[in-house]
Amino acid sequence: MNKVPMTVHGEQALRQELEQLKGVERPRVISDIAVAREHGDLKENAEYHAAREQQGFIEGRIQEIEGKLSLAQVIDVTKVTKSGKVIFGVTVELLNLETDEEVRYRIVGEDEADIKAGKISITSPIARALIGKQEGDVVNVRTPGGDVEYEISGVEHI
Structure with missing residues (x-):
């Protein structure tokens, strides 16, 4: 399994x-x-x-x-060496390059996801687009409302 x-x-x-x-x-x-x-x-x-x-x-x-x-x-992401890379469990700060709006998401397991609490599932389109990218990278995320460009402005192990 x-x-x-x-x-x-x-x-x-x-x-x-x-x-x-x-x-x-x-x-x-x-x-x-x-x-x-x-x-x-x-x-x-x-x-x-x-x-x-x-x-x-x-x-x-x-x-x-x-x-x-x-x-x-x-x-336990707090025990993983910080590399600036987006991995499971990190909290990511994103800057929407179109609107200058900042959002914060924690990448969690499917059962833990709660968008209102800022927790997104590892299987969500935005998390899949972010995994493996680095702080400072620009990521294109396909959303139901169209493509959105985000800059990864921070990656925290909290």
């Missing part, structure tokens, strides 16, 4: 969610099922069916997270 790149923060977030699901959510739903069973006829028991559905969701999410963690290649 191919390893999937993940930041240290991304791995921590998944591990916390897994602990919450296993330590809090799973025992709660098991208790809910037991209480609902005591109400008698399971065919007409909405609480029982809702709790069973919730249990299925929780167990599915636990399996999904465990699978992702088993494939994760955790990369």
Whole structure:
């Protein structure tokens, strides 16, 4: 199986969610099922069916997270020698050469991507265009609104 790149923060977030699901959510739903069973006829028991559905969701999410963690290649960019090169995990400052607008993105794994938080997936068109380039390079990025030229004004290992 191919390893999937993940930041240290991304791995921590998944591990916390897994602990919450296993330590809090799973025992709660098991208790809910037991209480609902005591109400008698399971065919007409909405609480029982809702709790069973919730249990299925929780167990599915636990399996999904465990699978992702088993494939994760955790990369701590703060321990990688700074070279000015854009690699997975770095925070990149870009200058839009048309509008002079500056943007900052952190290149993260697919599960961590959150454009509102400035985190873009390694598989996104902009990240693919940036990977391997150097600070000071001009990069042409194809966007839905047309091509955009960015200058890489900074590469940070944070």
